[in-house]
Amino acid sequence: MEIKNPKKNLVALFLPSLRGGGAERVMVNLARGFREQGLSVDLVLAKAEGPYLADVPEGVRIIDLGARRALYALPKLVRYLRQEKPKAMLSTLTHANIVAIWARIMSRVPVRLVIREANTLSLSAQNAKDLRGKMMPMLVSFFYRYADIVVANSLGVANDLVTRIRLPRERIKVIYNPVITPEIFAKAEEPLHHPWFQLGEPPVILGVGRLTKQKDFPTLIRAFALVRRERQARLMILGEGEARPQLEALVRQLGLEHDVALPGFVENPYKYMKRAALFVLSSNWEGLPNALVEALALGTRVVSTDCPSGPSEILENGRWGPLVPVGDAKALAEAMLAALETDAPLGPVQSLERFESSKVAEQYLRCLGLINWEDEECKKR
Known part of the structure; x- marks a missing residue:
């Protein structure tokens, strides 16, 4: 692998903030991977806030544009590009991607621009609550063509x-998320003092993600209620979001207050994943669910909905864990019960190298034009 002179090759990573989420974690991991290759890295944020600020690697410069939303950061992003003239820029999250495209056009700086689409956009738009979200596919269809490469995080x-x-398919490059890092294994070994995870306690089923419609935690809670009719178990869902009141009401309605916990966002979910009896992904739709990969990497048995998209690719069509229909609480409960009754350890999952941070970072650097290679898809057009 040949990296060009890092002093002349600044790479900028643009996104709205570092609030807790999969896309934000991906960008922090990529920033770390780029720094490990000796490159200069700017993490350009519309607003420098969020729990992942503490995880930004040493040597990565944080540029705070001081804007409440990505759109409002446009003038300052244009100014940043003109002043710093990065060799390449990577952006993620759909609305931020469009702002990055506008900024490059307006700045007239010849920065190579790679944008990362992290979700099944048609379903996100279909379920959007506002006009901006519903119009996003139209904006994407028009403006994404101005990026050098569009990275999709799953097929x-x-x-x-x-x-x-x-x-056009030829403009799209599939690169999986840089999920597996040495840090997740180190964090998984940290002590966990929660009483549910002590010896002799019932098995804990774990869900992780924002409390939103996309994650469909109501189906997980209803499935857990069916599991509790058959055996002792507990359910813990790590994450925060606008659906919390509805989820808490459903837990009370089903009489599960003593067996379901919603502790909110936690800085280290890995020590919970490592010790959970089962990880469950109940999503309606995804791009590529990081938590599913992390659970597998930590040796935890998994069950997932076969939602578009990502789980079937990660689990290789059910090889590493069952896939059940979206929104089917009965099928999810049956798969959860079967997994809990299996005594054999999961064992090392093959093909997880696709998600190793260092390898993924190298693929991004190729697309960003910072590594010489022969793949025509990622050469400068």
């Missing part, structure tokens, strides 16, 4: 961009 996301958004 499902790529196919959605082609079939629903009508982007």
